[in-house]
Amino acid sequence: DIQMTQSPSTLSASVGDRVTITCRASQSITNWLAWYQQKPGKAPKLLIYKASSLESGVPSRFSGSGSGTEFTLTISSLQPDDFATYYCQHYNTYWTFGQGTKVEIK
Amino acid sequence: QVQLVESGGGVVQPGRSLRLSCAASGFTFSTSAIHWVRQAPGKGPEWVAVISYDGNNRYYAGSVQGRFTISRDNSKNTLYLQMDSLRAEDTAVYYCAAPMGGNYFGPFYIWGQGTMVTVSS
Numbered sequence: 697d698i699q700m701t702q703s704p705s706t707l708s709a710s711v712g713d714r715v716t717i718t719c720r721a722s723q724s725i726t727n728w729l730a731w732y733q734q735k736p737g738k739a740p741k742l743l744i745y746k747a748s749s750l751e752s753g754v755p756s757r758f759s760g761s762g763s764g765t766e767f768t769l770t771i772s773s774l775q776p777d778d779f780a781t782y783y784c785q786h787y788n789t790y791w792t793f794g795q796g797t798k799v800e801i802k
Numbered sequence: 803q804v805q806l807v808e809s810g811g812g813v814v815q816p817g818r819s820l821r822l823s824c825a826a827s828g829f830t831f832s833t834s835a836i837h838w839v840r841q842a843p844g845k846g847p848e849w850v851a852v853i854s855y856d857g858n859n860r861y862y863a864g865s866v867q868g869r870f871t872i873s874r875d876n877s878k879n880t881l882y883l884q885m886d887s888l889r890a891e892d893t894a895v896y897y898c899a900a901p902m903g904g905n906y907f908g909p910f911y912i913w914g915q916g917t918m919v920t921v922s923s
Contacts, residue, residue, distance in 0.1 A: 730909035732847075739897055739913035740847060751911065783846055788907045791837070791849035 698722050698786055702794035708802040715771040717797045719784035724764045728788035731760055731769045734796075735780045743782075744769065774799070804828035804912055806898050811917030814888055824881040824898035824914055832876040834904035838883050840894035841916075850896070851883065852906055861906075866892075888921045895919075 699722040709715050719729065727747035732740035742751045744760035747767055757772045771778055779801055784794040810822040824836070838850040851862045851872040860872050871884040881898050895916040901908030 742911045745909035793847045796846045
């Protein structure tokens, strides 16, 4: 099975900061990668799919990049609503999530 | 509006059974594969099972293979998860999720609100 590893596990940042989260796959997944945001008590929300495509309605400060085994989610200017946990997911041949990155207030 | 609503969660003893339901509205349920995903307390999501649009194909995670059964009734726009021989490690919030494009291998763009299953004596 393909394993997805995120880093860091926790990230402390301030409003306005540029934030980058990394996701590594144990083997190439081409660009079959999604990013989700989850807030406490809520379901995950799709942000990015196919590594870099922005889901409808998601603010443009979110962007994704990468291919093969290394991917990044970038928030260009962190907003108060962005403090949450973020997960990557591989969704081709199987469905595997990373362990999550919690973005907390510094 | 586009919606998935789960129900049927609760507290159950180890070894017992439980059936979850997921009611769909606002999209063409009968043409979409649908997944079950679970999330144990403090953990990341874990894929559980998927069923094809017509119910003819079903796939399971190894951790639930042989104990859980996914099914659907397209006339009722409803998805089910029959969970037998429950274990403590099955304790989680269970979500149903629809993939973009309706194909198995799409990102999960519609999620339910989740239903909590607690397996405890």
